[in-house]
Amino acid sequence: EAAVTQSPRSKVAVTGGKVTLSCHQTNNHDYMYWYRQDTGHGLRLIHYSYVADSTEKGDIPDGYKASRPSQENFSLILELASLSQTAVYFCASRQGNTGQLYFGEGSKLTVL
């Protein structure tokens, strides 16, 4: 069974502050993703990575940075958090030969 763990599970941040969301996977998957979920909307892709030390922009990368220091770890960084970044963030991983994503349980971020 795929295992993707996110931390923190919930965070309250102040506008203009820095936020780091972390993701760790134990499945030896090459691909990792960060998606954002807003209430009443589907998930949207922020950044993804298919190899350590390299990241790619997704569909809504503005205001976010990503870091993949190792195959197992993938972080999402908000350098200057804004109210509009209040959302639930999901990390996911994928094996290279299948389209199935394995999701973490999500990180709820509230920016005040």
Place this chain on the structure above:
Amino acid sequence: AQSVTQPDARVTVSEGASLQLRCKYSSSVTPYLFWYVQYPRQGLQLLLKYYSGDPVVQGVNGFEAEFSKSNSSFHLRKASVHWSDSAVYFCAVSSYRGSALGRLHFGAGTQLIVIP
């Protein structure tokens, strides 16, 4: 460009009744199609996927979906729902291949409420 529309934000059915959740997609190429389910306070889990071949695909827990190229649809069905099926269901599409395959576009989701 690709997009996914789930026209029903909420569906309520009685336990034991049949179910259909609708999904329409837009894609310039034949896409890969997915249904994911999200239970409360959990991440998304894959129900089923379609890549090619038989347009009716079977998934977990008795769910199935039918791909229709002519209608650009990928509707989810279940013959008899259980109260534990109550969740939010997402249809997703990917027109990418190779390293970008995991770049999914999700619909807004349909909340399924099963009345015991």
